[in-house]
Amino acid sequence: MSAVAFSRLNFLYQAIEELVSSGIKGKLALIHSYCKSFAQIAEKKVLRLDPTIRRRICKKCVILLIPGVTAIVRHRSKRQKHKVVTCQLCGTMRKYYDLSGKSFSIESNTATGNG
Numbered sequence: 001m002s003a004v005a006f007s008r009l010n011f012l013y014q015a016i017e018e019l020v021s022s023g024i025k026g027k028l029a030l031i032h033s034y035c036k037s038f039a040q041i042a043e044k045k046v047l048r049l050d051p052t053i054r055r056r057i058c059k060k061c062v063i064l065l066i067p068g069v070t071a072i073v074r075h076r077s078k079r080q081k082h083k084v085v086t087c088q089l090c091g092t093m094r095k096y097y098d099l100s101g102k103s104f105s106i107e108s109n110t111a112t113g114n115g
């Protein structure tokens with residue numbers, strides 16, 4: 001475990017969240033650069049990110065997904081309860097099933113996760 005890498009990821013995550021929360025207009029290049037370095041550090045150090053954090057990053061355009069700002073979240077309960085998260089920048093859709101008892105929320109604001 002690299003404490004330096006984790007603290008760097010924590011800083012980057014909080015910086016990205018702050019930038020995205022205050023509106024992405026005019027800051028997209030900076031946000032994208034932060035998100036890319038976040039993904040690169042996690043990949044290079046082979047770190048296991050918490051699912052709540054992993055699910056908040058678009059797999060295609062590598063940007064933080066915040067509902068209402070960069071993502072649309074729809075809850076569906078026709079067959080099995082799930083939610084569909086759509087990236088507003090690239091249109092990529094991801095489906096997450098509701099596994100009762102397990103952490104499911106993308107709206108939670110935990111930067112460090114549970115482990």
Ligand SMILES: [Zn+2]
Pocket residue numbers: 058059060061062063087088089090091092
């Ligand atoms: Zn995307």
